[in-house]
Amino acid sequence: MPTTTRTVEIALGTSGLDAEGKPTRTPLTVGASGAVTPAAPAVESGPDLAGEHMLINIGPQHPATHGVLRLVLELDGEMVVRCIPHIGYLHCGFEKIGEYRQYNQIIPWTDREDYLNAIGNNCAFALGAERLFGIDITPRCTVLRVMAMELSRIASHLVWLGTTCIDIGAFTPFLWSFQERERVYDLLEQWVGARMTTSATRVGGMAADIPDGWTDKLRDFVRTFPKTIDEVDRMLTRNGIWVGRTVGLGAMSADDAVNYGLSGSLLRASGVAYDVRKDFPYLDYETYDFDVPVGVHGDVYDRYLVRVEELRQSTRILAQALERLPDGPVNVDDHRVVLPPKTKAMSDMESMIHHFKQVMEGARPPIGESYVAVESPRGEKGYYMVSDGTAKPVRWRIRPPSMINLSAIPKMTEGYLLSDLIAINASIDIVMGEIDR
Amino acid sequence: MAVTAGGAPGRTVATYDPPGSENWLTTRLDALINWGRAGSLWPMPFGTACCAIEFMATAATRFDLARFGMERLGYTPRQADVLICAGRVPLKLAPVLRRIWEQMPQPKWCISMGACASSGGMFDNYAVVQGIDTIIPVDVYVPGCPPRPEGLLYGILMLQEKVRRERLRDTETRDEMQVDPDTGLYIPAPAIDELAEPFGNSVHQTRSGL
Amino acid sequence: MSVAQLPGSAAPDYAPVTPRQLPYMNGTPNPSAAALRERFPDAVTRVDVIWGETSVYVDGPRLLEVVRWLHDDRTQRYDYLADITAVEFRDPERPIEAIWHLRSLPFRRFLRLKVELDKRAPLSVESVWPVYKSADWMERECYDMFGITFRGHPDLRRILLWEQYKEGFPLRKDFPLRGRFSRSEQLKQALAAAPESRYSLEELDIAQAFEDLPDDMRRRLAAGEKTGE
Numbered sequence: 056m057p058t059t060t061r062t063v064e065i066a067l068g069t070s071g072l073d074a075e076g077k078p079t080r081t082p083l084t085v086g087a088s089g090a091v092t093p094a095a096p097a098v099e100s101g102p103d104l105a106g107e108h109m110l111i112n113i114g115p116q117h118p119a120t121h122g123v124l125r126l127v128l129e130l131d132g133e134m135v136v137r138c139i140p141h142i143g144y145l146h147c148g149f150e151k152i153g154e155y156r157q158y159n160q161i162i163p164w165t166d167r168e169d170y171l172n173a174i175g176n177n178c179a180f181a182l183g184a185e186r187l188f189g190i191d192i193t194p195r196c197t198v199l200r201v202m203a204m205e206l207s208r209i210a211s212h213l214v215w216l217g218t219t220c221i222d223i224g225a226f227t228p229f230l231w232s233f234q235e236r237e238r239v240y241d242l243l244e245q246w247v248g249a250r251m252t253t254s255a256t257r258v259g260g261m262a263a264d265i266p267d268g269w270t271d272k273l274r275d276f277v278r279t280f281p282k283t284i285d286e287v288d289r290m291l292t293r294n295g296i297w298v299g300r301t302v303g304l305g306a307m308s309a310d311d312a313v314n315y316g317l318s319g320s321l322l323r324a325s326g327v328a329y330d331v332r333k334d335f336p337y338l339d340y341e342t343y344d345f346d347v348p349v350g351v352h353g354d355v356y357d358r359y360l361v362r363v364e365e366l367r368q369s370t371r372i373l374a375q376a377l378e379r380l381p382d383g384p385v386n387v388d389d390h391r392v393v394l395p396p397k398t399k400a401m402s403d404m405e406s407m408i409h410h411f412k413q414v415m416e417g418a419r420p421p422i423g424e425s426y427v428a429v430e431s432p433r434g435e436k437g438y439y440m441v442s443d444g445t446a447k448p449v450r451w452r453i454r455p456p457s458m459i460n461l462s463a464i465p466k467m468t469e470g471y472l473l474s475d476l477i478a479i480n481a482s483i484d485i486v487m488g489e490i491d492r
Numbered sequence: 493m494a495v496t497a498g499g500a501p502g503r504t505v506a507t508y509d510p511p512g513s514e515n516w517l518t519t520r521l522d523a524l525i526n527w528g529r530a531g532s533l534w535p536m537p538f539g540t541a542c543c544a545i546e547f548m549a550t551a552a553t554r555f556d557l558a559r560f561g562m563e564r565l566g567y568t569p570r571q572a573d574v575l576i577c578a579g580r581v582p583l584k585l586a587p588v589l590r591r592i593w594e595q596m597p598q599p600k601w602c603i604s605m606g607a608c609a610s611s612g613g614m615f616d617n618y619a620v621v622q623g624i625d626t627i628i629p630v631d632v633y634v635p636g637c638p639p640r641p642e643g644l645l646y647g648i649l650m651l652q653e654k655v656r657r658e659r660l661r662d663t664e665t666r667d668e669m670q671v672d673p674d675t676g677l678y679i680p681a682p683a684i685d686e687l688a689e690p691f692g693n694s695v696h697q698t699r700s701g702l
Numbered sequence: 703m704s705v706a707q708l709p710g711s712a713a714p715d716y717a718p719v720t721p722r723q724l725p726y727m728n729g730t731p732n733p734s735a736a737a738l739r740e741r742f743p744d745a746v747t748r749v750d751v752i753w754g755e756t757s758v759y760v761d762g763p764r765l766l767e768v769v770r771w772l773h774d775d776r777t778q779r780y781d782y783l784a785d786i787t788a789v790e791f792r793d794p795e796r797p798i799e800a801i802w803h804l805r806s807l808p809f810r811r812f813l814r815l816k817v818e819l820d821k822r823a824p825l826s827v828e829s830v831w832p833v834y835k836s837a838d839w840m841e842r843e844c845y846d847m848f849g850i851t852f853r854g855h856p857d858l859r860r861i862l863l864w865e866q867y868k869e870g871f872p873l874r875k876d877f878p879l880r881g882r883f884s885r886s887e888q889l890k891q892a893l894a895a896a897p898e899s900r901y902s903l904e905e906l907d908i909a910q911a912f913e914d915l916p917d918d919m920r921r922r923l924a925a926g927e928k929t930g931e
Contacts, residue, residue, distance in 0.1 A: 115588055116538060118567040123540050123585060143862035144585045145540055148619040148879075150847070151872055155879055163614070167580075170542035186753050191722050214545065233552035240549075251542060252637060313781050313807065316836025327708070327807070329782075334709045334810050336720050421726060423752045426803060426814070428784070437803070441789050450789040450873075454803070462839040488541050491582075491862055583892035584864050590893060618872055618881030618888070619863075626889060676893035681886035688885035 108136060115144045119222050119477045122487030124461075128476070135476050138468045140461060145491035153440075153451030157417030158184045158258050161451065165438075166252040168453060169489040171214050172431050174243060174253040175207035181256035182337055183427035183438040188258060188392060188420040195383045196260050201338050202273070202376045203255060204429070205369040209280070210239045211432035211484075212362050212369075216287065219359070219481040223300050228287055235283050238276055245269055258418065259393040260386030270377055277373050284366050292360070301355040305467040305479035312353065315463040318456050319434025320361045321483060325353030331430040345372050355482040362484075365432075392418040417446025426454075433457045433484055457483065458490040514661055522659055529573070529599060530652040532561035536572030538592060540579030543606035546638040547578045555641040560648055569595040574651065575628075578638075580608035581621045590676075593628040598666045601631045601655070603647055606638050612688070613637060622688035626679065629669050712779060712808035724754040732756035734778055734806075734813050742768055757814040765817055766828040766854075772804060772813070773833050780804040780813065783834035786841055788819075788848045790875050800827050800850060819850065829855040847873040864895045 114125040123144035129137040149168055153161050165176040178200045185192060192200075213236050217229035240250040246265050247255040255262050291297045307317065312325040322329055330347040332340040348364035350357030386393045394413055395406035420442045428437040434456030441450040460483050467483075468476045535557075539547055551557045551565070566572030569592045581589055593602070604624055607613035610633040612622035624630060631654060634647035658665055669678040677684065710716065729751045735758050739746050745764035750757045760768050772780040785803040797818040804813045819825045829852035831837045841852040842861040849871040852858055859865060863872070868891060869882045881888055 115585065116567075116592055118565075122544075123588075143860075143864070144582065144588070145580070146582050146584060146619050146862040147580050147615045148617040148872065151619075151877075151879060152615070152617055167542055167614075170545060173542075186724065189724070189726055189753070230553050233549060234554065237549070237552075237554045250640070251545060311835075314835050316783055316834065329709045329807055334718060334807070335812065336718050339720050341717070341719055423726065424755070424757075425753050426755060426785075426812075435784060437785060439785065439787065439801070439803070441791075443792060445792075449791055450787075452785070452787045454785040458839060458843075459836050462836065583888055584862075584895075586889065586892045587895065617879050618869065618877070621889065621892075622885055626885075627893070675886075675890045677886065677889060681884075681890075684886040684889060685884050 119480070121218060121481065121485050124485070124487060128473070130473065133472045135468050135471055135473060138465045138476065140464055142458070142461070142490050145487045147492065149492040150451055150453065153448060155447060157446045158448070162256060163252065163254045166254055167488060168492055169431065169433070169436070169486050170251060171211040171486055172207045172433070173251055174203045174255050175429070175431055176436070177253060177256040178204050179427065179429040179431070179436055180438050181258055182429065183425050183440055184258045186425040186427055187423060187440055187442050188418070190259050190387055190389060190392065192260060192387060193384055194381045196385050197338050198376050198380045199261060199265065199385065200256070201340070202373060205372045205376070206239055206242065208369045208432045209366060210236050212366050215362060215432070215484045222477050222481040223297070225291070225297070228290065231283060231287065235280065242269070242273060242276060245272070257393070259389055264385045270380065273373065274377055277370055277377065280370055281367065284363060288363060298356065300478055301359060304355045304471055304475045305482060306352050306354040307463065307467060308353065311466070315466070316459045317434070317463060318460065319430070319432070320358055320365065321434065321460050323348065324350035324357040324361045326351055331428050331435050335428060337427065337429060343372050343375050355478050358482045419444060419446050428454065431456060433486065433489065434460060453489070453492055455489045455492065457485040461485050461490060518660055526656045526658055530655040533574045533601070533651065533655070534564050534566045534572050535562050536566050536569050536575045536592070536596065538575055538577045538589060540581060540585065541608070543578035543609070543638040546641060547576060547605065547644065550641040550644050555645065562648070570597065572596055573599065574601045574603060576603045576605055577609040577624050578605040580613060580615055581624050582619045583621060586621050586627055589624060590627050598668070601651055602628060603632045603634060603651055604630045605634045605644055605647070607635055610635060616690060626684045626687065709807045710810050713810060716810060718810055721754055727752060729754045732811055732813050734772065734811060737778065738768065741771060755812065755814060757816055759816045759818065762817045762819070762827055766830060768815070769802070769830045770833050778806060779808050780806045782807050783830065783836045786837055786844055788844050788850055790848065790873070792875060797821060798825060798848065800844070802830065825850040826853060828853050831855055847871060849874065866895055
């Protein structure tokens with residue numbers, strides 16, 4: 056079949072440049088004949104530009120939203136007039152599943168929920184469950200859990216640092232922080248066998264004691280980590296680009312911050328010195344010598360300074376914990392909740408029965424409820440659990456700090472530019488796993 | 493060239509006919525194209541949860557994705573080759589994943605990273621898709637919760653091997669999935685229900701109940 | 703910022719310590735419980751102290767009044783709302799309890815308020831959003847998971863699940879773990895929902911104001927559809 060050639064004329068309407076040689080911004084519309092013509096100029100060029108507001112959608116799949124967050128923005132040019140966040144794209148029914156699992160079986164779930172603070176969540180949940188059971192943990196376990204939580208805080212802040220830098224445009228600190236994180240991962244892997252989803256605690260103690268030589272490796276880490284913090288500090292803190300991109304953005308006043316229920320570095324950057332470790336302490340934090348950095352303005356730069364200083368303070372706590380680690384058992388001597396050693400379970404009838412009952416039925420706490428809050432890297436992380444005397448909780452509630460922090464984002468971003476919105480979003484330090492659960 | 497073996501009634505007749513369109517030139521062309529594709533699979537990280545952090549760790553300095561030509565992450569699906577679904581996919585995110593997959597131009601592949609993307613993982617409840625292969629076609633499954641970076645790299649190597657085995661004569665390799673317009677599913681509904689059933693000796697997933 | 707808001711500023715002599723050996727029942731109650739009993743004798747039905755935490759049961763219709771007093775009064779100053787949630791018990795006779803966790807940062811106190819909601823009546827309680835802005839998303843989540851309506855909330859709609867989610871309220875005990883529908887049915891409904899291709903009422907207002915609305919959205923808005931999400 057013979058082919059014929061066709062010539063198609065594409066009418067662009069204009070050359071794209073106006074009389075002064077500047078590019079035209081008139082929108083093109085498709086006319087009745089199918090020809091593309093420029094619409095009548097809807098905007099006047101010049102300083103007082105009164106144009107349309109755009110409604111645009113960021114996410115849920117987007118590199119800079121730190122997870123599956125959807126932001127619908129009303130933009131006046133580049134300026135954000137209104138920001139409407141939508142969450143729920145990572146809702147996986149954690150709290151529902153918690154009602155169908157024994158207390159020790161819930162521990163792996165706490166890893167996945169705030170995955171950057173996995174071992175910290177394990178410790179927090181174990182504290183809550185232990186309160187529900189009425190158990191006080193051993194001194195050695197107390198110090199080990201402090202070490203775990205501070206290591207976790209360091210790892211989480213490093214992710215925050217890396218991803219915030221990428222969002223603002225600096226790629227190198229991302230590689231530095233992930234390299235340091237690999238060292239934390241090595242320590243955790245030597246202890247519990249997993250890098251991120253550690254499931255390190257059990258009700259009444261820990262899954263395993265630290266191996267020989269682990270404290271030396273931690274000592275090495277504590278000795279060398281401040282050099283990396285100094286490097287990052289040198290690169291960013293007085294860097295004109297960094298300061299220009301972060302100062303003055305997204306400030307929340309202290310009264311607003313408290314009323315919006317903000318917590319963590321966000322609240323402290325706004326000037327409110329609320330740290331759960333100091334105000335409602337747990338794991339003997341009142342006996343450790345550490346400071347809580349508090350900002351003044353509450354903008355993105357202050358949040359950055361607060362978190363970097365928190366890295367230093369965490370290292371300080373780790374050094375103190377290393378000094379005071381006592382010998383002794385890690386787990387409580389309570390056969391209701393703690394599995395007997397394998398050798399005894401295989402030889403001694405009573406231990407075998409305890410093992411059987413704990414694994415098949417689960418340990419049963421008395422009827423009651425407990426709310427234990429810890430200072431996670433994101434803020435006040437609370438686990439509220441209600442028991443009706445059975446092995447599975449009636450209700451397991453996670454108080455998600457980043458969800459409540461994120462709910463203030465419309466207030467924080469109005470009036471700022473689109474690129475500022477990205478920086479402000481990064482400074483809140485959200486983890487969608489915790490927000491949506 | 494065809495070789496036929498005939499036979500008496502009752503005997504099987506086998507016909508050996510190598511695909512007529514393959515020759516030395518097409519195999520060299522295949523090798524070239526597949527080498528190019530396998531060596532520079534630009535990933536589209538559809539990272540949702542913990543696996544996304546392990547993916548980032550794989551891309552960082554210790555495990556380095558750049559040596560596989562994959563350091564250029566295409567966050568826009570239009571410029572990506574392989575969708576790495578890292579993390580659990582809840583039902584609310586399912587249409588988003590489907591749309592991202594449809595926006596990717598051929599040739600495209602999919603790596604399902606982690607237990608949750610491959611089968612729903614530990615989330616056998618009302619909210620989570622029991623395996624993204626119920627929504628989009630998957631090429632490589634990487635098990636783990638989360639998979640170690642070495643595990644993900646092994647999955648990437650498997651995908652590269654799969655890419656190298658593609659042939660130009662297989663015209664169906666680059667066909668899009670056929671989605672049923674009424675339901676939106678591309679595999680039959682009974683198959684999805686069967687895949688998603690809790691499996692094993694006990695219908696219940698824990699020893700002591702649901 | 704107000705110095706009075708600093709944690710511990712109203713009780714400077716109290717140095718908090720890690721709680722140990724907490725009594726199961728009948729521990730020392732939070733002083734606010736006694737103050738509430740005195741101020742609202744008819745609204746406070748019960749006070750429990752379990753593992754050192756004080757829970758005050760409040761009569762439903764009086765909740766906002768009680769919360770406002772706890773926030774405003776100079777001797778209480780519960781300026782921080784930590785959490786709002788609800789609990790449904792396995793015993794079908796027990797009512798659903800709606801829970802508020804309050805903190806007083808100046809006094810370093812923690813208090814739990816509870817309201818019992820009868821399951822036979824529609825679940826409804828007053829919103830504390832006028833007092834605490836943090837209640838916004840927490841109450842939406844409570845509605846999403848339990849179906850509790852918060853009267854006075856500015857924008858009560860589902861937050862974690864999509865608006866047209868048909869299976870029900872997941873954290874209710876009569877809602878099965880794997881959902882009510884089959885997996886293929888759930889997928890079908892999820893793929894049809896596509897929440898990010900719809901906008902909520904607030905967003906439609908924005909577009910409407912600038913005549914930027916696609917036709918089908920304009921029709922839906924004109925037909926009085928409450929939210930499009």
